Structure formats: structure tokens, C-alpha cells
Amino acid sequence: MPPSWSINENPLVPPPKPRYAHLSSVSGDRLFIIGGQDLDSVWLDDVYIYDLSSRTWILKRGYPRHCGTYRSVAVSADLRVHLPQEEDRNVSPSHGTPLFRAGKSPAPSSLTPRDTLIHLPYSTQPTDDFPNEIFLYSNYNVS
DSSP: OOOOOOOBOOTTSOOOOOOBSOEEEEETTEEEEEOOBOTTSOBOOEEEEEETTTTEEEEEEEOSSOOOTTTEEEEOOSSEEEOHHHHGGGSOTTTTOOSOOSSSOOOGGGSOOGGGSOOOOEEEOOOSSSOOOOEEEEOOOOO
């Protein structure tokens, strides 16, 4: 039996119109379909997101520029930039407690308050809550 395509229906997000010359990119478990042209060669100014795990279209959003393979490219990296100062706001207070300390442990009153520390970004795997960014380059002509 040949492979088949299966979609779970989502009444809130209908599937995208048939198109060609669109951009696509995958970030985490999500497929992004960006712009392109419909079968009458009319530019489509939208972005659709398909959840590969649930096999459901989960978002449709307008995009105010013409994007397509003739003059644009969309890319995503394997890793994402982790910004601790933004992401750590939603974790328990015990997060970030040092596991090891050199020498003698200071008295609790002499510890530097956590909110005064600068947390530098680093690369990490994408998650559902913090997926990878998709970078779009286009030589969109406004004239």
C-alpha cells in the first residue's frame, strides 16, 4: 500500500489553499508554510503552522509581504538561543541554585541576590514552549 497523508481536522484553522512557490521550514515538531502563489498566480500573504505530532493545522496568520521561492528563503537552526533571564521567570525558586561551591560556603546573608546576576544566553534544543525561530530573508520590492 502506498504511503498516505493524514490530517486531523481543526475547525478553528482550515487547511491552507493549494499553492506553489511557497516557503516552508520545520522548527521542532512544527511545519511552517509561508506565502507562495495560488493556482491563479495570486500572491498569498499568510503563514500556516502544522503540528507534526498531532497532524493538525494549529495556526493561520496573515503576513503583509509577498514571500515565495522566487525571491525569499526561510531557514531554521537545529539549536535555539536560550535566554535565561526571560525563560527562568516561569520556573521554581530552587532553579539556578549552585550545585558546587569552591571552598567554604558563605553565610546565606552574604549571597548575591539571584535577580542581580547577568545570565548569558547559550544554545540549547528547542522545546514546545520555546521553539526555534525561523529566519526569513526576502528581497521584497516595495515599488
